[in-house]
Structure formats: C-alpha cells, structure tokens
Amino acid sequence: MKNILIINGHQKYDSSEGKLNQTLMDHMVRLLSEENKVKTTSVQNGYTISEEQEKFVWADVVIYQTPIYWFSVPGLLKTYMDEVYAYGVFFTGSRKYGGGGLLTNKKYMFSTTWNAPEKAFNDPTQFFKGNSLEAALYHLHSAHAFLGMEPLKSFACYDVIKNPNIPQFMTDLAAHLKTVFHE
DSSP: OOEEEEEEOOOOBTTBOOHHHHHHHHHHHHHHHTTSEEEEEEGGGOOOHHHHHHHHHHOSEEEEEEEOBTTBOOHHHHHHHHHHSOBTTTBOOOSSTTOOBSOTTOEEEEEEEOSSOGGGSSOTTSTTTTOOHHHHTHHHHHHHHHTTOEEOOOEEEOSTTTSOOHHHHHHHHHHHHHHHHTO
16 A cells, blocks of 8 residues: 555646546546545645645655646646755755755656647657657656656646547556556
C-alpha cells in the first residue's frame, strides 16, 4: 500500500473548464484507492501551503494531472510549485548544484492533456522534431530531480480538443496505472 497524492493542476479559462482533467483525476482516485491511501488537491480551489507540504512529506508518490498550456503547466500550478516547494522542506543547499533534494525515496508521475496530436511527438518531421513526451516535459522532470524525486513513466491524452475520445483516454489511463504501479 502506497500513500499517493494526486494534484489537479487545471486552471479554468473561458475555453477550458477542466472537465477532462477532473474526470481523469476522479478515475485515478477510484482506481488507486482500491489498494492505496489517496489524498488530492485541486489548485484552482485554493490550498494551504503548510497542508500541501505535509501531503508531500506523507506521500510515496505524487501524480500531477494537468493540461499543458503553451508547453508547460498552467500558471496556477506553477504558482503552487513556487509557494509549496520550500527550502528546508523540499530541498537544501548542496556542494553540487541539484544535489540537495530532500524528497528522496519519493516518486512522481505526470498525467497530461495536450491539444497536440500524438503524431507530433517522436517524429523528426513533426513539430517536436523527434522529441518524445518525456523530452517535452524535461523542464518539469528537472524540477523534480532537484527535489530528489524519481520519475515514473508519464501519461498523456493527445488531441483533446479536436478529437476528445474520453472512453479511450480512461481505458489508456487505467492500463498505464496498472503498468506503473504493478512493475
């Protein structure tokens, strides 16, 4: 049994209410609660910094369910990271840059929603110039490596505006979680 924190990083805009990210988060909670303890946070509903820090200390695994806006997380999720990831709690000074992470023995996973189609990745003739999903999320992986955390394989739903195949997204997410948590 693991302690799992799931963070919904969606930020509401006129064109994006966040239904898909909430649906995916709810699905994860249902699936993972069967064999684990699960806590959640939805950043757009507000949070208390000290409570969020306690959740990270409690958690064995942190899952971020987030849309990708302009190739990164929404502004509210970035603000959450800036406020919650505190010196002395998440990291400390180190002789070697990036070596002071205090969240060792913890893992994280990104579950992302993209308007980009899947074919835009891993193909040198497409937009991401052959880069994978993990490479597109490199900056976020770097932040978590700085904290001492280890990555789990990321998940993505692609083409979510033009071709929202929610039943398939749910099936794919369930399969991904089964693979990641039962390795």
